[in-house]
Amino acid sequence: MQEWITNKELSYLPTMLKAELYQIIKEHKEAPIYEADQLLISHSHKVVRLPPYHCDLNVIEFMWSLLKRRVASNNVGQEVGNIVKLTEEAFSSITPQDWQKQCEHVKHLEDKFYERDGCMDNITDKFIIELGNDSSTDSDTSDDAYASDSDMSGIVSFDHNYCEEK
Structure with a gap:
């Protein structure tokens, strides 16, 4: 950690703890550049990151849940050899309407979070x-x-x- 800070020509005290050194590093480390982000940006798309630990705001999580439910509902005999076929069928059964429904559900959740956060701001101010x-x-x-x-x-x-x- 000290070497990284020194190589970046930053200063630190020799008595600093790892947590303090880590704070310096976090403040000065450049954000990573992802190839996928660059590809999307080059095609005029905007990359928006989901907040960490909020899988309930990620549409793909709901789609995986839908896929697993469809596989499970058709996996009557629970034959291992059948899982690949059932999974492929479940994938092919997903429609644009399924995606739309899950996107609308996430938007609804976002609105509820926004409303609650605003309410909590009002409460904590008082x-x-x-x-x-x-x-x-x-x-x-x-x-x-x-x-x-x-x-x-x-x-x-x-x-x-x-x-x-x-």
């Missing part, structure tokens, strides 16, 4: 935590002062119906 009270001082170390500092009475409970009302 979420204020007030701990302790003004009567305790920093020099007071009694058990009573500690108890008042850790008092959670200033926290307002989350209203789960807030989003549904908006």
